[in-house]
Amino acid sequence: MVVIGEHRHTQVTVDLQAIKTNISAEMAQKDELTELWAVVKANGYGHGIIQVAQAAKEAGATGFCVAILDEALALRAAGLTEPILVLGITEPEFAPLAAEKNISLAVGTQEWLKTAAAILTANEVVTPLHVHLALDTGMGRIGFQTPAELAQAVAVLRQPKSPFDFEGIFTHFATADQADDTYFTHQLNQWKKLIAAVDELPKYVHVSNSATSLWHQACNGNMVRFGVALYGLNPSGRELSTPYPLHPALSLTAQLTFVKRLARGKSVSYGATYTADQDEWIGTVPIGYADGYERRLQGFHVLVDGEFCEIVGRVCMDQLMVRLPHEVPVGAKVTLVGTDGDNTITLQDIADYCGTIHYEIACGLATRVPRVYVD
Numbered sequence: 001m002v003v004i005g006e007h008r009h010t011q012v013t014v015d016l017q018a019i020k021t022n023i024s025a026e027m028a029q030k031d032e033l034t035e036l037w038a039v040v041k042a043n044g045y046g047h048g049i050i051q052v053a054q055a056a057k058e059a060g061a062t063g064f065c066v067a068i069l070d071e072a073l074a075l076r077a078a079g080l081t082e083p084i085l086v087l088g089i090t091e092p093e094f095a096p097l098a099a100e101k102n103i104s105l106a107v108g109t110q111e112w113l114k115t116a117a118a119i120l121t122a123n124e125v126v127t128p129l130h131v132h133l134a135l136d137t138g139m140g141r142i143g144f145q146t147p148a149e150l151a152q153a154v155a156v157l158r159q160p161k162s163p164f165d166f167e168g169i170f171t172h173f174a175t176a177d178q179a180d181d182t183y184f185t186h187q188l189n190q191w192k193k194l195i196a197a198v199d200e201l202p203k204y205v206h207v208s209n210s211a212t213s214l215w216h217q218a219c220n221g222n223m224v225r226f227g228v229a230l231y232g233l234n235p236s237g238r239e240l241s242t243p244y245p246l247h248p249a250l251s252l253t254a255q256l257t258f259v260k261r262l263a264r265g266k267s268v269s270y271g272a273t274y275t276a277d278q279d280e281w282i283g284t285v286p287i288g289y290a291d292g293y294e295r296r297l298q299g300f301h302v303l304v305d306g307e308f309c310e311i312v313g314r315v316c317m318d319q320l321m322v323r324l325p326h327e328v329p330v331g332a333k334v335t336l337v338g339t340d341g342d343n344t345i346t347l348q349d350i351a352d353y354c355g356t357i358h359y360e361i362a363c364g365l366a367t368r369v370p371r372v373y374v375d
Contacts, residue, residue: 005368009255010287012365014047016055016375018232018247023059025244026213026226034220037063037085039227041071046362047231047250048371050078056230057082065225069094072103085132089142092116096123104130104167108142110153113164120163131157132168132204137190138183139172147197154198168204169195176211177236188219211235214242233358237348248346250362251338255331258284259324268321269313273298281324285334288318292364293336300353302334306341
């Protein structure tokens, strides 16, 4: 059972209109014959897989990408009938289930195809399994690496009475979000060499994640896997400017649960790592590292009444403490991600402080924190 903190004043708010606006901007930029599939893996990057998928569909997305089969099944259970591609490798034993649910699978070896074919035949599956051949052009993760092995896989797919539908072919760029395009160009050249081994390309030919579509649009193929930019986050962090504004969809707020006067010389939280050098006001916020708010954020800040307030002492599992500029009433709003007054804290700000990327911060927000949707 998943427990959600419905009776605690801490929540993630997701602006579905921001998601729709980001998709609309990408739709306006791309070629009209190029489809946009919304990447909603990892619970929609922490935003909520079903709600994001539904909003993306309303904004014009014609398909979805996920990481694992269970995410695809969740979309089907929610009534979404659009094409879905599982980007990670799925065990061949689940090929019949994917075929039954009209879910497309990524394939990276000829051996996988042979094993899955035997399983599909043994289970007398009538509906062909849609497959997208993954090409490893330099990401080093999954996929065919040579023209010869790719040609052999295509031959397997095109055998008489094949249980497969050769629906797509794709790759993933490792450095599309960087200013230096040397390695990107290397991967692009590898991509061209590999697909030259395919005499007749399938329905979907796709290489573009958010970064590729934003800064290398000419490479789009006929489908964009629109991921982190869908949520209003710059794939490059702060390195590159986006060709159109992105609107962050996620905010994280809470309320003060306790406010006290802390005397000079008194300490706060585990390890007594913070000691007041003067009398000051301390507020307690009901969120901690169990909610995905990192323990290493000691010394960072939140917004209370629009003012930056430092996190003092170690972040606890379920609570953290902040130094207030003056006495503030219990119940006052605390903004951990978002805007209050003239000040803003972004997921990128938190990522910078933690020495990581905003993807990790967003995906790390625990399911215990309820998601509230506005449109």
